[in-house]
Amino acid sequence: MAQIVTVTNQKGGVGKSTIGVNIAIALKELGKKVLLIDVDGQGNSSATVSRDARINQRPGGSECVFYADKPIEPTSTPLGIDLLHGHTGLENVDREVKAEEAAKLKNRLSELDYDFIIIDTPPSLGVRQLSALMWADYAVIPTKASSLDVQGTASTIRVIRSLEKMGLQIKWKIIVNMFVNTSKQQNTMLDSLRQNFPNNFVPIPLGQRVGVSDSLAIGKPVWEYNNIPREVADSWRSLPNTLGLI
């Protein structure tokens, strides 16, 4: 059975795509068979792993996961992970599909021949984000340590808690990204997150680093980027472990 890991937050720009792609590659390097499903119309993670900047203009891709009658046909990528890409036409899904119906399609995904399925989501709570949470064995919630970003995170956690009340079992973790450790405000926010979510909080944040965005631009994981400090490389490469996925 494939383990489904949904990377989500109702806030944009917190590092969902960046973290999703790096987790996918890290798992692949650990010998796991990985499928990345990008259900965001921007297709950022799809562009990164396929090396095709215009991939989000192409129909097909991840659409199939929302419709029982559409065959699931992932493509391979130069990074060694398979992909169901995101594209602008996915907006139709939000109009045509009900999340409760899509939720029933989880088994179709878990029965695919993969060890891990990583789902990258759009920032708004529509059918795609909600379905991806309903399918999740694990939810990874990246956030920045600022009050606006934490508000988005809190909404996402409320959704997860309501799904848990409906009987879904989701293991979830919040991870702070783009942390600036010289900022007093960010340190205060980090402490408050740690206190509020003691069991669901990754204690060591991922720092703000130019190399992180630059590595994605050339289709590499953070740890393969030239001159990236060893401890930064290690913190990204060990994400599957830190997040309790393996």
Ligand SMILES: Nc1ncnc2c1ncn2[C@@H]1O[C@H](COP(=O)(O)OP(=O)(O)O)[C@@H](O)[C@H]1O
């Ligand atoms: N730790 C980091 N340090 C520096 N830049 C980062 C870091 N994490 C993400 N970024 C950059 O921030 C921007 C937003 O990240 P992205 O993963 O696209 O967020 P989201 O998918 O949540 O919208 C991107 O340009 C990305 O390269």
Ligand SMILES: [Mg+2]
């Ligand atoms: Mg994104």
